[in-house]
Each structure stands twice: as C-alpha cells, then as structure tokens.
Amino acid sequence: MKLLIVEDQQELVDNIQAYLSRGDVVCEAARNFAEAQDRLLSFSYDIVLLDLMLPDGSGLNLLRLLKRMNPETGVLIISAKNALDDKIKGLELGADDYLTKPFHLSELNARLNAIFRRRRQQGHKVLEHGCIRIDTDTREVTVSDQPITLTVKEYELLLFFITNKNRVLTKQVIAEHLWGDDVDLLDSFDFVYQHIKNLRKKIAIEGCEEHIKTIYGLGYKFTNR
Amino acid sequence: MNLIAKTTVFYLLVSVLVFGIGGYVTYHVVETEVIKETDFALYDEVQDMADDIRDGIPLEILRRRRASIEHVGDHLQIDTFYRFSDTIAPHPYREGETEPYRKLEAVKEVDGSFFHITITDVFIESDDIYDVVVEIIWRLFLILGVGMLIASFLVTRWLLTPFQRILSSIRGFNIKQSEPLDLPKTTTREFRQLNAFVSAMTERARRDFRTVREFSENASHEMQTPLSIARGKLELLQETPSLDQEQLRLIDDAQTALRRLSKLGSALLLLTKIENHEFRAQHKIDFSAIVNACIDNFEELAMLRGLPVKRDVKPGVKVALDPTLADVLVSNLVRNAIRHNQEDGAIEVHLDHKGLIIRNTGAAPTIPTRDLFKRFRKNQQSEKSMGLGLAIVKKICDTNRLSVNYDFQDGWHEISVIFPTNV
Numbered sequence: 001m002k003l004l005i006v007e008d009q010q011e012l013v014d015n016i017q018a019y020l021s022r023g024d025v026v027c028e029a030a031r032n033f034a035e036a037q038d039r040l041l042s043f044s045y046d047i048v049l050l051d052l053m054l055p056d057g058s059g060l061n062l063l064r065l066l067k068r069m070n071p072e073t074g075v076l077i078i079s080a081k082n083a084l085d086d087k088i089k090g091l092e093l094g095a096d097d098y099l100t101k102p103f104h105l106s107e108l109n110a111r112l113n114a115i116f117r118r119r120r121q122q123g124h125k126v127l128e129h130g131c132i133r134i135d136t137d138t139r140e141v142t143v144s145d146q147p148i149t150l151t152v153k154e155y156e157l158l159l160f161f162i163t164n165k166n167r168v169l170t171k172q173v174i175a176e177h178l179w180g181d182d183v184d185l186l187d188s189f190d191f192v193y194q195h196i197k198n199l200r201k202k203i204a205i206e207g208c209e210e211h212i213k214t215i216y217g218l219g220y221k222f223t224n225r
Numbered sequence: 226m227n228l229i230a231k232t233t234v235f236y237l238l239v240s241v242l243v244f245g246i247g248g249y250v251t252y253h254v255v256e257t258e259v260i261k262e263t264d265f266a267l268y269d270e271v272q273d274m275a276d277d278i279r280d281g282i283p284l285e286i287l288r289r290r291r292a293s294i295e296h297v298g299d300h301l302q303i304d305t306f307y308r309f310s311d312t313i314a315p316h317p318y319r320e321g322e323t324e325p326y327r328k329l330e331a332v333k334e335v336d337g338s339f340f341h342i343t344i345t346d347v348f349i350e351s352d353d354i355y356d357v358v359v360e361i362i363w364r365l366f367l368i369l370g371v372g373m374l375i376a377s378f379l380v381t382r383w384l385l386t387p388f389q390r391i392l393s394s395i396r397g398f399n400i401k402q403s404e405p406l407d408l409p410k411t412t413t414r415e416f417r418q419l420n421a422f423v424s425a426m427t428e429r430a431r432r433d434f435r436t437v438r439e440f441s442e443n444a445s446h447e448m449q450t451p452l453s454i455a456r457g458k459l460e461l462l463q464e465t466p467s468l469d470q471e472q473l474r475l476i477d478d479a480q481t482a483l484r485r486l487s488k489l490g491s492a493l494l495l496l497t498k499i500e501n502h503e504f505r506a507q508h509k510i511d512f513s514a515i516v517n518a519c520i521d522n523f524e525e526l527a528m529l530r531g532l533p534v535k536r537d538v539k540p541g542v543k544v545a546l547d548p549t550l551a552d553v554l555v556s557n558l559v560r561n562a563i564r565h566n567q568e569d570g571a572i573e574v575h576l577d578h579k580g581l582i583i584r585n586t587g588a589a590p591t592i593p594t595r596d597l598f599k600r601f602r603k604n605q606q607s608e609k610s611m612g613l614g615l616a617i618v619k620k621i622c623d624t625n626r627l628s629v630n631y632d633f634q635d636g637w638h639e640i641s642v643i644f645p646t647n648v
Contacts, residue, residue: 009450015457022464080449102453102487105460168463170477172484182556185526185563218473 001116004043005029006036006062007051007078016049019105020112022166033057040066047074047115049108050095052086060089067094074115078103104173106164113163129162130224131208143208153178154199161212161222170219196220229385233377240369248362252355259349260327264309267329267344271307274342275333284340291326291345299338307331312345325350387411391419398427400434401500438501445494452487456480485611492613495553496600499620504547506625512544512551516576519555527563527572532585538576544644546625554621557614558583558640565638580643587638594631618642 001024007013008031017027028045030036033056040048040062048066052059059077066073075095079086087098096115099108117125117136127134131144139155141148150158160177161169171189178195200212213221226234274294277287284294291314308330316322326345333340390409398406406427408420462468463476498504516538527534544551562572562585570586596602598619601612615631622629622642632639 009454011454012450012457015454015461018461019457019464080446080453101449102456105457168473170463170480172477172481179526179529180522182523182526182560185560186529191529215473216470218470218477 001025001112002044002046003027003049003112004036004039004045004047005049006054006059007049008032008053008055009051015105016108020109023109025112033059033062036062037065040069044070045073046119047076047112049112050075050077052077052079052090060086060093063090063093063095072119074119076108076111076115078108104176106160106167106169106173107177109167110160110163110177114159127159127162129165129222130211132158132162132203132211134159134162143203148202150199150202153195154202157195157199158203161220165222166224168215168219168221172219174219227381229377229381233373236373237370240366240373244362244366248358251362252351252358255354255358256351259354263327263346263348264329267309267327267346268307270344270346271329271331271333271342274344275335275340278333278335278340293341293343295341297332297339297341311348314345324348384413387413387416388419391416391423395423395427400427400430403431438497442494442497442501445490445497448490449487452483452490456483456487459483489611489613492611492617496613496617496620499550499617499624502624504550506545506547506550509543509545510548510551511541512546512581513538513540513542513576515548515551516555516574516581519552519559520574522556523559523563530563530566531568532563532566532570532572535571535573536575538574539578542576542578544627546621546627550621550625554618554642555581557618558642561585561614561640562638578644580641582639582641584637584639586636589636590633590638594633597631598629615640 003020003025005013005016005027007016007029010031013029013031017029020027028039028043030039033054036054050059050063054062059079063075063077066075071094075090077087077090077095077098078101079090079098080101090098096118097111099111114136117127125136127136133142133145134140136159141150141155141158156178157174160174171192172183175183175186175189175192178192183189196212200210204210211222211224213223215221270292274287274292278284278294284296287294310328310330312326312328313323314326316324325348327348328343328345330341330343333342387409390407394406394408406424408424409416411417411420459476459480463473468476517536520534520536520538524534546554558581559572559574562583565587566572566585567587572586573582573584575582575584590597592602598615600616618640619629621627626645628643630641630643632641
C-alpha cells in the first residue's frame, strides 16, 4: 500500500510512519499544502491521509484537486476539528472516511486497510491469515475451508485483529473500535471478553490453531502462531 | 432614604439651629434698639420741656400725664443729670394690669433755676418683641423648608438624572457584548469623573474576559496535538516486543489518563466555543430526527448495560438550533442517562413541540441539584464522568433561549429541555 501523509505536525507523521511501516505500507509525507500538491501531481498513491488544517491552505482544496486528477485514490481525513460541517463536506467531496484527532494508530491502520480493500479490484478483497480466510465483499469467513457464521461484532472484531496482527490491542481500543468513543459509558469492558471468547470458540472448533493471545489484564494480540 | 432626602433633612436641622440662634440675636438687637429709640424720644422731650420753660410757658400747662416738673431751687448742689430707668405703671385701660414704662428723670437748669423733670413713656414690651421675632422666624423657616423640599425634589429629578442613567447603564452591562456603555453626557464634574471611571473599568473587564476566553479556546485546541503525539508514542512503545506485563499495564494506564485529558480538552473547547457564540442557529432543524438518530446511536450501549430505552418521539418537531449543538445536547443527555443509571434500570425519552424530557432511574444525587449544571460538579460515584456534560447542556440552552430543569423523584432523574413558546 502506498500512502501519502499530509500533516504539518512532524511528530505525528513520525508516529504514523513508525507504526505503519511495520506492515507492508510505504509512507511518504508532505508537511504543507504546496508540498502535498507537488507530490500529488508527480506520483500516484493508494491512499492519502489528509489533515484539513494546513499552514498554507485548506485540506479541502487539496481533496478537490486530488479527486479531479486521480479519483481512484482513497482519502482518509484526519482533523483536530470535530466539526460536523467539515466532516460532511469532506465526505461529499469524495473522502472515504473521517478520523478525529487524537486517534489510536491501530484504529487508523484498520480504517486505512478498509479503504484499501474497498478500492482494490474484485478478487483482491480477500484477507487470508493462516487458515482463516475473509471475503470482505460478501463478509464470508472460512476457517480451514469450512464456512463459519459470525455475528456482526465478531466479524468486525476478527477483521480488526487481522488488520492489526502482531499488535497489542487493549480492551479499550477494541471496545472503541466496535462501539465507538462513548464506550466509556460502560462500567467495564467485560463484554469485550465475551465477544472474544465466542470468536475463539468459533474459530477453534474448526481445528485451527489458537491465534488470539491474551495479555492478562490489558488486552489481546493476534499472532501468527 | 436617598442622598437628596438625607441632605435636605440635614440642612433643615442646621437651619433649625441657625434660626434659633438668629431669633435670639434678633430679639436682643431689636430690644436694644427699642430702648435706645425710646430713650432718645424721652431725652428730646426733656429738651423740649426745658425750652418751653425758658419760653415762659407755665409749669401747670407743661405738666401732663406721665410728666412731672418740679422747681427744685435756684442753687442746687448736684449737677445737671439724666437718669433712665425701667418702671411699671398701671395699664391705662385695663384694670389691675400693669405695663412696663421707660422713665427719664432729669434735672435741667433753665435760666439759673433748676427743675426736676420726670417723663415716662410706653415702652414696647419685650413679650411683644419676642412674639414678633418668633413669628418672623417661624414664617421664614416655613418658607425655607417648603422651598428646600421642592428644590430637593427638583434636584432629584433634574440634577441627578445623569446619575440615574449611569446607574441603569451599569446595571445593563454585559461583559460578553462589545458595544460601549451608553453613558450620558453631563456638565457635572463628579459625574464626568464617574463616567470616565466606569467606561475605563468596563472596557478593562471586557478586554480581560476576551483574553481569558481566547486563551482557553487556544489552549484547549493546542493541547490536542501534543496529546495526540504522546498517545501515538505510547502506542508505538506498546509494540516493543520485549515488554513484560507490568510495563504494558503502565503504558495502558498512561493511555487512559491521556485519553481523559484529551476528552477534557475537547469538552472545554466545545464549552468555550458555545460561550463565544461560534455556533449560530441558521434555521430550524428537525429535532425529532436528531433525537431519533441519537437514540439509535446509544441504544446498543444502553442494551449492553441492560437498560431498555423507551422512546416517545413526536415526528416533525422543529427547533431553531445549530445541528451540531443539537446533537451535542441530546447526546450529552442520553449519555448521562446511561452513565448515571443502575442495575435493571430504564431510560425514557419523550419529545413533543413543548420540549424534550429524558428520564432515567438511578441513585439520588449526592450534591445539591442546582450544582449539577456547574462545571466539574458531579456525584462521587461517577468517577469516569468529567462533570462537564450538564455544564455543556446548560450552556447550549442558555445561548439558544431554551430552559433546562432537573428533578429527582421516586428514584427517577428527569431532565427537561423546554423550547421557547413563541415559535
């Protein structure tokens, strides 16, 4: 995946680059409007990560330019402004998704992968991990070629794990991914455990190896082995 | 008692004193003058008599009532003298009453003969002088008193008008507005000083208020970037393979604290933005749709906590409110209803053209209900909440002509947002 990060905060760019480069993502960065414009005119990217507030221009204008030149490129807007207007305008202009700062890097990664999958050609929308196979188009999951039935949350959970494999996912991060920011309203994240227990049962029944590793008291990690 | 009434009473008291002393002085001056004039008259009469004797008019003719003339000899040892004295004589008309008289005894030499002349004259009684003086003083005092009362009334109406207007301007002062105070032009130096002072002070207050407002908005906003960076770094740190359980726990705790801080920052920023009137209701919005969407959003979380949401939302309720604020308002209320709930509790949402009522079961509030709308006031048991939700609700209502009320009865919390009636 080839990614352009348009963001003026160098530290934030470093974070994203460090996190994503552990996967198979090629990250380039542009610190301002002019630089981003140059890069967009010269190269093509799978996805552009776009901050709406740039020191020398509005990210929305950059989005218009990009959509005119290369409509195939996916766009994920990241903005400190949690303004509904910006969000709606951004999505109307053709952005694929919108993420408000501050965000979890694992969440960013999951969103980027979702956009990447959606924009790829038919047939490439299949995720494979060991004996698990997910068709993101039809939402069909097979384990060792045996179809299994997952609830919506279990499906999303599995997808989140696979896109963030080998990464530590705290219960908080998982809960926020599945139920949104307001998950703090709940007294405990025990229900996360419930969902994981069910998911484990479903993928273990089919004779697949244990993938979800528990980090006691903290969260989970989806591993190769 | 106002200033003018006080001054008037004070001046009246002073004038009582002045008129008292004045009356006493007047009495004595008049009395002295009367005695002097009477004595003059008596003296003149004695001279006239002496002249008449010299002219050869017989003593019998010159003698009359209250005048006696005696020939006391031709070689009198004593020198010519005058002696004035007061005396009392029977009243000429009233029986049994006496009257004070002024008497002049004199020995006059007329052509070598000495005559002893005694003349008495009616003397104006000191009682009469006293009465007259009191009468005059009393009338003057009355005129002065009435004059002062009228003047003080007029002064209040006219002289103090600028002062009243300054007062009402100060009373109507709003620190959030930027228009200068409407202070009356006046020629009175004190009021001009007051005007200058008041306008300088209000301008300063406004400037400080603006600075604080801008600062809190900028601070809340600028805070998010370093927070974002710190959270990212921690997430990267979490990925380090060699970490043990305890270290991962520490990172997670730090993440939790940072998440709280960043939510706090956004909430404060939102509060400041509402205060700064950055959201303006352009037109009426479909409030029913917003309420429904909001309940849809939260229903799953409510179900996870085992809280059924009973909704009674009339369609097509329109309210003049910014859509973002409407969403924040309803979300905050529903969020509260979920957070401050109990086991096997319930939530009820009711919306009609009068207002929005959100009811939920829960423990009785531990702080006075009025304080619930203040910033950072919250019930002890809800440690996860920031204590800003209801403050934001209140602020939205205050800036959009909505009224919000809280009530707790029979284990139910009820928050009602009442829409303005004239729309």
